[in-house]
Amino acid sequence: MSSPARSRSDTSPALTEVVVSRLSAHSGAAGSAPRSKLGRGAVLGVLALLALLPFAGIRIPGVLPSVVPVLNSIGMLEVLALCFVFGSVALGYDVLFGYTGLLSFAQVLYFAIGVYVTDIAVTVWHWPFLAAVVLALASAFVVAVLLGAIALRVRGIAFTMVTLAFAQAGYYLINDNPHNLTSGQTGLVMATSRLPAILVGVDHTRELYWLALAYLAFAYLVVWVATESVTGRVWQAIRENEQRVSVIGLHPAPFKLASFVLGSMVAAGGGVVYLLLIGTAAPDAVASATLSVSLIAMVVLGGLGTRWGAVLGAFVYVYLQQYLVKLAQEPSFAQLPVVARDALSQPQFLLGLIFILFVLFLPGGLAGLGVRMAIRRHRRSEGNAA
Amino acid sequence: MSTFTAILISGIALGAIYFLVASGLSLIYGLMDILNFAHGAFLTIGAYAGLELSLHLADGGGLIGFLAVLLVAAVAGAAVAAAAEVLLIRPLYGRPVSQILITIGLDLVVVGFLLGVFGSDSRQIVVPIWLTRATHVGSLSIPNGDFAGLAAGALVYAGLGLFLKHTRFGLVIRAGAENREMVQALGIDVSKAFTFVFGLGGAAAGVAGLLYAVVFSGSLVGPTQGDQLLIFAFIVVVIGGLGSIRGSAIAGIVVGLVQVVSQFYLGSKSGWAEAGDISVVILLALVLSLRPGGLAGAKQG
Numbered sequence: 057m058s059s060p061a062r063s064r065s066d067t068s069p070a071l072t073e074v075v076v077s078r079l080s081a082h083s084g085a086a087g088s089a090p091r092s093k094l095g096r097g098a099v100l101g102v103l104a105l106l107a108l109l110p111f112a113g114i115r116i117p118g119v120l121p122s123v124v125p126v127l128n129s130i131g132m133l134e135v136l137a138l139c140f141v142f143g144s145v146a147l148g149y150d151v152l153f154g155y156t157g158l159l160s161f162a163q164v165l166y167f168a169i170g171v172y173v174t175d176i177a178v179t180v181w182h183w184p185f186l187a188a189v190v191l192a193l194a195s196a197f198v199v200a201v202l203l204g205a206i207a208l209r210v211r212g213i214a215f216t217m218v219t220l221a222f223a224q225a226g227y228y229l230i231n232d233n234p235h236n237l238t239s240g241q242t243g244l245v246m247a248t249s250r251l252p253a254i255l256v257g258v259d260h261t262r263e264l265y266w267l268a269l270a271y272l273a274f275a276y277l278v279v280w281v282a283t284e285s286v287t288g289r290v291w292q293a294i295r296e297n298e299q300r301v302s303v304i305g306l307h308p309a310p311f312k313l314a315s316f317v318l319g320s321m322v323a324a325g326g327g328v329v330y331l332l333l334i335g336t337a338a339p340d341a342v343a344s345a346t347l348s349v350s351l352i353a354m355v356v357l358g359g360l361g362t363r364w365g366a367v368l369g370a371f372v373y374v375y376l377q378q379y380l381v382k383l384a385q386e387p388s389f390a391q392l393p394v395v396a397r398d399a400l401s402q403p404q405f406l407l408g409l410i411f412i413l414f415v416l417f418l419p420g421g422l423a424g425l426g427v428r429m430a431i432r433r434h435r436r437s438e439g440n441a442a
Numbered sequence: 443m444s445t446f447t448a449i450l451i452s453g454i455a456l457g458a459i460y461f462l463v464a465s466g467l468s469l470i471y472g473l474m475d476i477l478n479f480a481h482g483a484f485l486t487i488g489a490y491a492g493l494e495l496s497l498h499l500a501d502g503g504g505l506i507g508f509l510a511v512l513l514v515a516a517v518a519g520a521a522v523a524a525a526a527e528v529l530l531i532r533p534l535y536g537r538p539v540s541q542i543l544i545t546i547g548l549d550l551v552v553v554g555f556l557l558g559v560f561g562s563d564s565r566q567i568v569v570p571i572w573l574t575r576a577t578h579v580g581s582l583s584i585p586n587g588d589f590a591g592l593a594a595g596a597l598v599y600a601g602l603g604l605f606l607k608h609t610r611f612g613l614v615i616r617a618g619a620e621n622r623e624m625v626q627a628l629g630i631d632v633s634k635a636f637t638f639v640f641g642l643g644g645a646a647a648g649v650a651g652l653l654y655a656v657v658f659s660g661s662l663v664g665p666t667q668g669d670q671l672l673i674f675a676f677i678v679v680v681i682g683g684l685g686s687i688r689g690s691a692i693a694g695i696v697v698g699l700v701q702v703v704s705q706f707y708l709g710s711k712s713g714w715a716e717a718g719d720i721s722v723v724i725l726l727a728l729v730l731s732l733r734p735g736g737l738a739g740a741k742q743g
Contacts, residue, residue, distance in 0.1 A: 206730055210730060217679065218730060221726050224719075224723070229716065349546055352546060353550070399554065405557075407550065415534070
């Protein structure tokens with residue numbers, strides 16, 4: 057018989073891994089009532105602070121290089137609004153990848169549908185804005201159901217490859233400029249005459265900021281309700297062991313399709329907000345495989361299957377990306393050694409490096425870091441009590 | 443008629459290059475269950491390494507020079523791939539999703555590095571002049587590059603077959619693909635086979651990256667070329683059936699033919715610029731609807 061102390065130290069690292077993965081994977085599901093109440097309070101608090109931010113004229117030096125270092129400057133609000141948009145798209149992707157375990161590359165396709173269909177309907181066909189949005193969401197729904205049904209015929213890695221191929225086909229189609237609808241690589245600038253005046257122009261950056269924040273809050277609510285529902289539990293069961301789900305008599309296919317369609321719809325809505333914010337649809341920015349990879353990186357950085365982790369990951373990713381682009385334009389940057397300067401001038405390089413380090417050393421992402429620290433604190437207080 | 447034959451040969455040559463990429467992906471998947479997204483980076487690194495050598499050769503250095511350029515591309519691809527396996531994949535054994543994610547990260551880093559250091563413009567590989575000419579067979583005029591692609595594909599296919607069937611290491615790889623735990627239980631160090639398979643796949647990818655640039659891209663190579671090619675290689679692997687080398691070879695040729703033929707008849711003739719690429723995706727959707735396991739599905743999902 058080994059001593060209790062030794063056996064504990066033998067098993068504890070593995071145990072920690074299990075606890076961390078369980079907690080980070082089921083933070084909502086496993087949480088007791090007070091925990092989720094605290095979560096709700098924290099979410100509402102952050103939301104309120106962000107909603108008041110446009111009134112906060114606080115100087116924070118270095119908050120973004122070569123932008124006025126004031127928290128509610130136009131440049132800052134634009135970057136934050138972009139963070140909200142990608143936060144919502146990443147949140148939708150968390151439903152697929154984090155909750156259901158579907159590593160899909162097609163999320164970007166539905167984002168692009170949201171951007172392009174709205175843009176084409178408004179700019180080329182001169183539709184009213186709301187009708188264009190309805191058309192965009194309806195198209196995203198139909199395409200998601202059709203392509204989802206085909207792609208979900210295969211599982212695991214083959215599914216990933218198929219979604220990548222479909223997303224790529226969408227990218228080629230946009231580049232192709234069929235019937236002069238998309239303007240190809242040039243990108244399609246949205247005609248603003250049909251838009252509500254309050255959503256047009258630099259003067260209304262604040263309103264656009266609120267719109268993006270409101271959409272993020274809406275997406276968060278939808279994803280929250282969906283992942284906490286019975287369907288959400290089945291998604292997580294499919295992620296853990298799909299075979300077992302079929303054995304207990306549930307058919308996984310419709311559940312997986314529902315997850316796929318929900319994630320896609322959240323992305324399409326995000327695409328509409330993105331279009332209002334940026335004003336242009338360009339294939340490399342909204343439909344490329346690089347954006348798919350960025351979305352995966354956001355969700356992994358934040359922590360899979362945790363909702364707020366995906367939002368936080370998107371925030372960190374987009375902010376860092378914007379920050380690095382601006383940093384590369386600074387004069388002090390030119391003093392770095394040539395190779396370092398050249399490599400760092402591409403945000404992709406540094407973000408990829410950070411991504412690799414997270415996968416290697418912090419697989420639970422930022423959310424997992426929080427859980428890990430909580431466990432350590434719990435252990436310590438347990439030790440003190442004993 | 444002769445145009446059609448020339449197009450067919452061009453399609454098969456493209457298929458041969460797809461096979462070079464897909465064979466490595468398929469070997470890696472078969473043995474390790476990893477979808478290797480960094481394969482595109484290996485392609486590009488191989489092409490860039492070959493390019494650097496070719497710049498120092500007058501007129502591409504003739505046949506010997508071109509073979510040396512190919513060799514450098516293969517060695518560079520193999521070295522980076524083997525290093526990636528040891529440094530990044532090995533710490534994550536037993537965590538397949540993390541392994542896939544880390545190859546995605548590696549691809550980001552490599553492409554970002556190449557973009558930063560060499561810029562986003564394509565660079566010109568110096569090749570022997572005969573490689574850019576065509577050979578006349580009867581009324582046919584076939585680009586010599588097509589022959590180079592075909593030869594490389596056939597050599598790798600035959601070489602892989604011989605290696606997997608007739609060497610001890612090949613036996614370990616085949617057995618490992620079938621039942622990894624059993625091979626480990628018999629006391630064989632499978633991790634060596636993992637590194638080796640990555641290196642082998644990297645070498646084939648390096649050659650493919652260089653040949654694709656030379657034969658189909660006017661000897662131009664850019665930092666994202668590997669990733670563009672990789673997507674078609676993925677489609678080839680899925681259509682061929684994951685883990686099957688023979689399936690990859692057949693599917694490579696089918697995909698190459700569909701792409702080139704539809705590009706010629708729908709694209710160049712009626713002005714639909716991306717007809718070839720989109721036809722390939724439609725082919726994929728058809729195959730999946732009819733045979734989800736692929737043409738020779740050795741393993742599914």
